[in-house]
Amino acid sequence: MADTSLMPKKFSVPQYAGETLGAFFRIGVIGFLVVAVFVGGLYLYRESLKISLESQKSVLEKLEVEFEPSLIAELERVSNTMATARDILRLHSQTSPVFNNVLEPNTLTSVSFNSFAYSAEKNTVTLSGEAASYSDVSSQSAVFESLPNVVSATFSNLALRESGGVSFTINIVLKK
Numbered sequence: 465m466a467d468t469s470l471m472p473k474k475f476s477v478p479q480y481a482g483e484t485l486g487a488f489f490r491i492g493v494i495g496f497l498v499v500a501v502f503v504g505g506l507y508l509y510r511e512s513l514k515i516s517l518e519s520q521k522s523v524l525e526k527l528e529v530e531f532e533p534s535l536i537a538e539l540e541r542v543s544n545t546m547a548t549a550r551d552i553l554r555l556h557s558q559t560s561p562v563f564n565n566v567l568e569p570n571t572l573t574s575v576s577f578n579s580f581a582y583s584a585e586k587n588t589v590t591l592s593g594e595a596a597s598y599s600d601v602s603s604q605s606a607v608f609e610s611l612p613n614v615v616s617a618t619f620s621n622l623a624l625r626e627s628g629g630v631s632f633t634i635n636i637v638l639k640k
Contacts (some may be wrong), residue, residue: 482530608636
């Protein structure tokens with residue numbers, strides 16, 4: 465008859481090698497797989513960047529061929545010249561008030577100027593011009609001398625031209 469004991473009998477259960485390694489081994493394998501996938505992704509990203517860099521280099525080489533090196537050199541020269549002119553204008557004393565406040569609104573219609581020189585050190589304007597008559601030269605002198613920002617206006621080199629006009633030179637000393 466069968467053994468009817470209330471105590472359970474112990475059976476020997478075969479153990480496998482994988483079961484004896486435990487949870488740390490499993491975590492290590494999972495970590496290794498994660499790192500391997502990450503390194504593989506980085507490798508693929510690096511290769512993608514290499515391919516992109518090569519294609520960008522080829523595009524740049526094509527663009528360099530399209531633009532002539534002499535044109536690029538000329539454009540650089542013009543750019544440098546413009547930058548120098550910009551610096552000179554930025555540092556230069558403004559003479560526009562001389563034009564806007566003295567010459568333009570106060571020049572008679574019968575008087576014209578054909579040369580202009582400005583001295584910032586002496587604060588003077590020297591103009592050569594032509595007027596219709598001697599009386600126009602005298603009227604122009606009176607207009608310039610009546611301006612509040614003019615110290616003196618001296619006319620010189622008066623000469624009658626063959627056309628009937630009068631050529632002259634005027635030296636205007638401005639207040640500082």
